[in-house]
Amino acid sequence: MAIPVTRNGTTTPKPKILIPEKVSPDGLALLKQSFEVDEKKGLSPEELESIIGEYEALIVRSETKVTAQLLAAAKKLKVVARAGVGVDNVDVEAATKHGIIVVNSPSGNINAAAEHTIALMMAVARNVSDACSSIKAGKWERSRLVGIETKGRTLAIVGLGKVGLTVARIANGLGMRLVAYDPYANPNLATAASVTLKDSLAEILKEADFLTLHTPLIASTKGMIGAAELATMKPTARILNVARGGMIDEDALVEALDAGTIAGAGIDVFTSEPPQPNSSASRLIAHHKVVATPHLGASTKEAQENVSIDVCEQVISILNGELPRSAVNAPLILPEEYRTLQPFVNLIEKMGSIYTQHYGSHLTGSSTRSQTFRTSFDIIYEGSLSTLNTTKPLFAALVKGLLTPITSSDGLNINIVNAELLAKERGILVNEIRSRENLEDKPYSSFVTLRARATRSSSHKRTDKSHAELAPQPLTPTEDQVIQGFVSANKPYISRLDRFQGEFIPQGTLLICRNFDSCGKIGFVGSALGRAGVNINFMNVAPLHEGAEGERNEALMILGVDGEVGEGVVEGLVGEEGVLQAGVVCL
Ligand SMILES: NC(=O)C1=CN([C@@H]2O[C@H](COP(=O)(O)OP(=O)(O)OC[C@H]3O[C@@H](n4cnc5c(N)ncnc54)[C@H](O)[C@@H]3O)[C@@H](O)[C@H]2O)C=CC1
Ligand SMILES: O=C(O)C(=O)COP(=O)(O)O
Numbered sequence: 001m002a003i004p005v006t007r008n009g010t011t012t013p014k015p016k017i018l019i020p021e022k023v024s025p026d027g028l029a030l031l032k033q034s035f036e037v038d039e040k041k042g043l044s045p046e047e048l049e050s051i052i053g054e055y056e057a058l059i060v061r062s063e064t065k066v067t068a069q070l071l072a073a074a075k076k077l078k079v080v081a082r083a084g085v086g087v088d089n090v091d092v093e094a095a096t097k098h099g100i101i102v103v104n105s106p107s108g109n110i111n112a113a114a115e116h117t118i119a120l121m122m123a124v125a126r127n128v129s130d131a132c133s134s135i136k137a138g139k140w141e142r143s144r145l146v147g148i149e150t151k152g153r154t155l156a157i158v159g160l161g162k163v164g165l166t167v168a169r170i171a172n173g174l175g176m177r178l179v180a181y182d183p184y185a186n187p188n189l190a191t192a193a194s195v196t197l198k199d200s201l202a203e204i205l206k207e208a209d210f211l212t213l214h215t216p217l218i219a220s221t222k223g224m225i226g227a228a229e230l231a232t233m234k235p236t237a238r239i240l241n242v243a244r245g246g247m248i249d250e251d252a253l254v255e256a257l258d259a260g261t262i263a264g265a266g267i268d269v270f271t272s273e274p275p276q277p278n279s280s281a282s283r284l285i286a287h288h289k290v291v292a293t294p295h296l297g298a299s300t301k302e303a304q305e306n307v308s309i310d311v312c313e314q315v316i317s318i319l320n321g322e323l324p325r326s327a328v329n330a331p332l333i334l335p336e337e338y339r340t341l342q343p344f345v346n347l348i349e350k351m352g353s354i355y356t357q358h359y360g361s362h363l364t365g366s367s368t369r370s371q372t373f374r375t376s377f378d379i380i381y382e383g384s385l386s387t388l389n390t391t392k393p394l395f396a397a398l399v400k401g402l403l404t405p406i407t408s409s410d411g412l413n414i415n416i417v418n419a420e421l422l423a424k425e426r427g428i429l430v431n432e433i434r435s436r437e438n439l440e441d442k443p444y445s446s447f448v449t450l451r452a453r454a455t456r457s458s459s460h461k462r463t464d465k466s467h468a469e470l471a472p473q474p475l476t477p478t479e480d481q482v483i484q485g486f487v488s489a490n491k492p493y494i495s496r497l498d499r500f501q502g503e504f505i506p507q508g509t510l511l512i513c514r515n516f517d518s519c520g521k522i523g524f525v526g527s528a529l530g531r532a533g534v535n536i537n538f539m540n541v542a543p544l545h546e547g548a549e550g551e552r553n554e555a556l557m558i559l560g561v562d563g564e565v566g567e568g569v570v571e572g573l574v575g576e577e578g579v580l581q582a583g584v585v586c587l
Pocket of ligand 1: 085086087106109110113158159160161162163164181182183184185214215216217220221242243244268269295296297298299
């Protein structure tokens with residue numbers, strides 16, 4: 001181990017960086033100046049786990065599985081750097097929990113992946129692989145190996161991100177007709193690349209002469225092309241996958257190729273890499289209508305230099321306590337700030353999520369049922385939070401909390417880098433306020449208030465006549481909606497929901513009921529849930545806070561419950577005997 005001796009004779013070992021895969025030397029040269037770099041290829045998962053505790057940084061490509069178990073053993077680790085795009089081999093959630101930053105190189109290999117896609121498309125269209133084997137075997141099979149041209153044919157792209165768009169631009173030059181499905185694509189970029197965006201996967205599958213996949217492997221894309229989807233495609237269609245194995249059902253594709261309902265495929269990525277013998281991946285590779293490559297999309301000299309330099313520079317930044325440029329964890333926090341801020345990040349994300357779910361359209365018995373999602377918020381930091389250098393992670397957490405319940409969170413990775421942009425795109429205005437008010441009389445050192453400003457009108461109408469007399473005056477569009485919280489012993493607490501004050505931990509499934517503060521309400525709700533087989537873990541009653549206006553005898557009942565509470569059960573709680581409003585919030 002390199003141990004530099006300082007002037008006063010004490011020794012400080014250099015931080016150690018582990019590289020268990022082939023990463024281009026261009027970036028590693030930068031690291032070697034200040035760190036001890038260990039390149040150890042071919043480690044088994046057990047060997048990796050036994051040594052990871054010594055390292056402050058880990059640099060991987062797609063082969064190393066960075067599991068929760070490995071991260072738990074990584075006591076000194078500050079950063080996992082992925083020298084490439086896809087982080088599906090890294091347990092990002094576990095890394096975030098451990099305060100380990102995950103970075104990647106989002107653009108270093110785009111061109112390489114796009115060019116490889118085009119190479120596979122051409123190879124499939126012109127039977128290049130088959131023809132090559134045939135001629136090397138001494139044959140001369142010109143009539144068997146007649147191909148098709150790509151010009152004028154339809155290329156259907158799933159995932160119009162960086163690689164998808166680059167493929168589109170090249171294919172446009174080949175004279176292809178371009179359609180794409182990507183619910184989050186930028187329509188201006190699509191138009192500029194001559195791509196017509198369609199509303200559903202089904203639409204583009206029908207039209208495709210070539211189908212190419214360019215999404216990350218996430219819950220919404222796993223198995224997205226299965227037997228049912230293949231059956232809707234033209235029998236002359238060819239399929240390309242340079243994104244991730246697992247998005248196509250390999251067995252279904254082999255069957256479709258055998259049956260002649262799909263004409264061919266060019267595949268770079270597989271469900272098991274390297275493929276296990278007799279696996280679906282190996283059957284697909286062996287198929288005579290398939291051109292296969294061993295995950296070579298990013299394997300060009302240029303791309304490897306790019307990604308290596310990109311991630312190594314980021315590792316240096318992080319180990320020097322600075323911000324990296326492409327952090328994947330949401331939201332990103334500097335290592336030294338992480339432990340202090342993390343509980344507040346957690347609190348604020350929950351506050352945003354409660355806001356969207358509680359004040360969204362889910363309240364049964366609510367006279368604010370059809371209320372418009374308000375988009376103008378004040379977030380007020382009091383106490384020690386008001387002196388932070390940056391509130392970016394807190395802002396990002398709020399945007400994430402507000403949007404995740406109403407978007408396909410799988411496809412929308414909200415983090416410190418994109419939170420501002422996403423908020424802007426959705427028209428969400430957040431005014432961050434630092435209040436220096438003295439919290440000496442309060443039992444906590446920092447306090448957060450989320451106030452949804454009543455700047456937009458609601459189209460609310462009483463929807464449930466039978467409760468019209470029962471319900472007190474609803475919140476009118478001119479009233480702000482307020483959620484307050486604090487952190488104690490690293491746990492987030494909500495301390496106020498609108499006019500009601502009571503402390504509860506925002507986690508799991510919560511049933512929030514507004515009721516007249518009179519005898520029998522708790523019993524009524526308890527027995528209704530009992531009858532529905534819903535187990536109650538905790539219950540908190542929040543009375544009106546001091547100085548609250550409106551009905552004096554109202555309270556909120558917050559119940560932490562196990563599992564799902566069906567709509568019917570929630571509806572059954574509202575009524576003369578029961579509560580005024582009820583809604584479920586999942587955190
Ligand atoms: N074979 C290889 O060596 C390489 C593979 N890749 C892979 O290519 C894929 C794309 O990479 P980039 O373009 O850089 O990513 P990107 O993040 O720029 O683009 C992904 C696109 O997929 C879209 N998307 C997400 N969920 C979707 C869904 N359910 N349906 C339709 N669209 C959806 C997103 O909106 C986004 O526009 C990744 O899986 C990456 O790991 C990238 C480089 C090399
Ligand atoms: O960047 C990506 O997502 C890739 O798939 C490239 O993987 P690799 O670094 O070549 O193992």
